[in-house]
Amino acid sequence: xxxxxxxxxxxxxxxxxxxxxxxxxxxxxxxxxxxxxxxxxxxxxxxxxxxxxxxxxxxxxxxxxxxxxxxxxxxxxxxxxxxxxxxxxxxxxxxxxxxxxxxxxxxxxxxxxxxxxxxxxxxxxxxxxxxxxxxxxxxxxxxxxxxxxxxxxxxxxxxxxxxxxxxxxxxxxxxxxxxxxxxxxxxxxxxxxxxxxxxxxxxxxxxxxxxxxxxxxxxxxxxxxxxxxxxxxxxxxxxxxxxxxxxxxxxxxxxxxxxxxxxxxxxxxxxxxxxxxxxxxxxxxxxxxxxxxxxxxxx
Numbered sequence: 130x131x132x133x134x135x136x137x138x139x140x141x142x143x144x145x146x147x148x149x150x151x152x153x154x155x156x157x158x159x160x161x162x163x164x165x166x167x168x169x170x171x172x173x174x175x176x177x178x179x180x181x182x183x184x185x186x187x188x189x190x191x192x193x194x195x196x197x198x199x200x201x202x203x204x205x206x207x208x209x210x211x212x213x214x215x216x217x218x219x220x221x222x223x224x225x226x227x228x229x230x231x232x233x234x235x236x237x238x239x240x241x242x243x244x245x246x247x248x249x250x251x252x253x254x255x256x257x258x259x260x261x262x263x264x265x266x267x268x269x270x271x272x273x274x275x276x277x278x279x280x281x282x283x284x285x286x287x288x289x290x291x292x293x294x295x296x297x298x299x300x301x302x303x304x305x306x307x308x309x310x311x312x313x314x315x316x317x318x319x320x321x322x323x324x325x326x327x328x329x330x331x332x333x334x335x336x337x338x339x340x341x342x343x344x345x346x347x348x349x350x351x352x353x354x355x356x357x358x359x360x361x362x363x364x365x366x367x368x369x370x371x372x373x374x375x376x377x378x379x380x381x382x383x384x385x386x387x388x389x390x391x392x393x394x395x396x397x398x399x400x401x402x403x404x405x406x407x408x409x410x411x412x413x414x415x416x417x418x419x420x421x422x423x424x425x426x427x428x
Contacts, residue, residue, distance in 0.1 A: 131195045132280060134181035137287055137340060138193065141175050142275035146266065147205060153266065172297045175278050177290045179340065186211050189273055196277050206271040215268035220261045225253065284341050288312060291336040295329050296320060310345035312337065321351060 132138065143155040152164035158173035178184050180193050188210030196202065208214045225232050228243065235241060235258070239250045248260040281287045285307060289300050292314065296303075304315030314333075320326060334347050 131197075132180050132193065132277075134194070135340065136180045137281040137290065138178045138180060138277050139175040139279040139281070139290070140178050140193070140275055140277050142273055144189075144271055144273050147270040147272045153271070177294050186271065188271075189275075192273075193277070196275075198277050198280060201274070201276045203272065203274045206273065208268050208270060211271045212264040212266040212269065215263050219263045220251070220259065221248075222257055222259050225256050225258050228258065284343050287341050288337050288344070291340060292333050294336070295333050304350075307344065310343060311348065312341075312344045312346070313348045313350055316349050316351045 141156050143152060143157060143160050145152045152160065152166060155161050155164075155166070156173060156176050158167065161167040161171075161173060176185075178190075178193060181190055183190065185193070186206055188206035189204075191210070192202075192204050192206075223243075228235060228241070231241065235250055235253070237250055237253060241248060241250060241260070243260065246262050248262040249265060250258055251261050252259040281290060285305060288307070289303065289305060292303055292305070293300065296317065298317045298319070302315070302317040304313070306313045316326075316330075320329075323329065330349050337344050337347060
């Protein structure tokens with residue numbers, strides 16, 4: 130049964146270059162290791178795809194619209210619907226000296242950025258360098274072997290998948306709840322000091338408002354504890370730690386590490402205040418740390 134635009138699917142797939150059989154992307158850790166593209170920082174699992182919304186290559190997106198649940202398929206995506214056709218006008222020959230300090234360091238095949246564009250060095254000779262600004266897979270036909278495992282229908286299931294798309298953590302750490310149109314999300318402790326956390330939360334909120342119509346507002350909750358209480362957990366009895374399991378120990382370590390980083394930030398801020406006082410500047414008082422921090426986003 131074909132899916133409609135905006136359907137949220139969980140898809141298993143492996144994508145390869147047809148001519149060379151090079152695997153360029155996969156949701157299977159076994160396949161990634163087999164073809165030497167394994168990334169230890171990546172979570173290998175079925176990928177969440179919103180059909181027709183450009184989350185995958187255009188050609189693959191179009192095929193998913195007409196795919197069937199649990200049917201394994203192999204399809205070919207032509208260059209114009211994959212990474213584009215090769216454009217000879219995107220290949221430039223420039224003086225080697227234009228690369229500045231990198232001129233003596235570059236080699237054929239290197240990927241470099243110049244004039245805010247990323248290109249591949251194709252040749253170096255007679256003081257000149259040829260740079261190809263086409264995508265490295267431009268002109269290639271891409272083969273996908275895939276299976277749609279599930280079409281998400283339940284609102285909580287949709288929200289969990291959308292959150293994990295931005296925060297790839299175990300679903301049990303999210304503490305997700307939905308009551309009277311308000312969704313509450315417990316932010317995982319390992320994300321408290323994440324650079325760009327506010328941007329991540331805004332993106333999650335946008336996704337949920339778009340795909341989960343029953344949600345009218347979202348609360349992101351961060352819970353902080355006194356340092357001595359966190360250390361107390363860390364120094365708990367052996368029996369208690371064994372009962373909590375490895376996951377609990379990891380959370381305690383994350384809390385202690387976060388507390389150390391917060392204390393370091395506070396020391397830097399305090400030093401800055403002292404310097405301002407010595408310079409005769411006014412220093413505004415900072416708000417006291419709260420036990421629970423909560424941010425709310427309205428749809």
